[in-house]
Amino acid sequence: MFDSIKRFKTFWVAGWIMVLSGVLRCESPFSTRTPEEPEKPRPYRLLSRSIAPGNVLINLKTVYDYALSVDDYMDGLSEDFLFEPDPSDALVYEDAFSSPWNAERERTFTANLFERILSDPQKTPLVLTRWEEIIADDQKEGEAYFEYEYKLEFRDKQDESWKAAEGKAYLYLRKGEDENWALSRWVDEKTNEEIPSWGALRAQF
Numbered sequence: 177m178f179d180s181i182k183r184f185k186t187f188w189v190a191g192w193i194m195v196l197s198g199v200l201r202c203e204s205p206f207s208t209r210t211p212e213e214p215e216k217p218r219p220y221r222l223l224s225r226s227i228a229p230g231n232v233l234i235n236l237k238t239v240y241d242y243a244l245s246v247d248d249y250m251d252g253l254s255e256d257f258l259f260e261p262d263p264s265d266a267l268v269y270e271d272a273f274s275s276p277w278n279a280e281r282e283r284t285f286t287a288n289l290f291e292r293i294l295s296d297p298q299k300t301p302l303v304l305t306r307w308e309e310i311i312a313d314d315q316k317e318g319e320a321y322f323e324y325e326y327k328l329e330f331r332d333k334q335d336e337s338w339k340a341a342e343g344k345a346y347l348y349l350r351k352g353e354d355e356n357w358a359l360s361r362w363v364d365e366k367t368n369e370e371i372p373s374w375g376a377l378r379a380q381f
Contacts (some may be wrong), residue, residue: 222248228266229320229357230312231294236359240304240328243293253279254358255348262343263367269379277378288381289298294331303330310344318351326374330351343373 220238232252239249252342260278266273295301306327311319328341348361368375372380 177278197248197256200225218222218245225252225356225358226354232324232349232357232359233309233322233347234308237304237307242301243290243295243303244328246283246290249286250279250283252359252362253282255279257282257359259375259378260361260363262364262373264373265364265373265379266302268351268371269376270341272379273375280367282378285378285381294333294336302326305329312338320349320357322347322349324330327371328374328377339372339377341374341377342368342371343375345374 219243222238225232225235235252236249239245239252243305246295255277259282261269261273261277289292293303304326308325309322310325311321311323323343324347326341326343326345330339331337332339344365346363346365347359348363349357350360351357364373364375366375373379
């Protein structure tokens with residue numbers, strides 16, 4: 177009899193010890209959680225695209241110089257964006273340009289390129305070494321036109337070699353329903369036979 181009572185008490189105490197241990201091991205729903213690390217702020221500032229169409233092109237240079245955020249670049253493009261290569265590039269890279277170069281293909285290219293750019297943390301980033309406005313047409317009824325001369329220079333992570341692209345860009349911008357300007361059409365022109373254009377770069381990456 178007494179042995180049975182003693183065994184019952186022993187099992188009862190052991191059972192409560194196990195329950196209390198489990199409770200202590202569990203995280204209380206009222207305990208404070210380790211805060212998540214905040215996202216790192218951009219190392220640059222972007223201009224408002226609702227103020228002027230030229231801000232889109234200024235932002236383009238800023239984003240390219242740092243080669244960090246594909247999303248920041250794509251924010252400046254319209255959903256129906258189209259890139260048109262130089263006719264000579266369209267022939268040389270026929271496979272790449274046999275179908276329209278739309279916003280989806282532009283995103284893929286930009287992501288691939290930014291991933292390949294080797295930056296030097298000891299220096300101020302500078303990829304788009306030349307982005308010079310030649311012509312800026314007055315905006316009319318939500319449309320604007322610009323001509324730019326450009327040159328890109330960067331080191332490729334794959335072999336640490338320097339690569340470059342040079343040419344002229346004919347840029348058409350449109351104001352959207354959200355009142356923001358966006359780049360809707362980019363016509364590229366090859367200007368240097370010794371250096372590939374931005375179109376050739378798109379085909380290669």
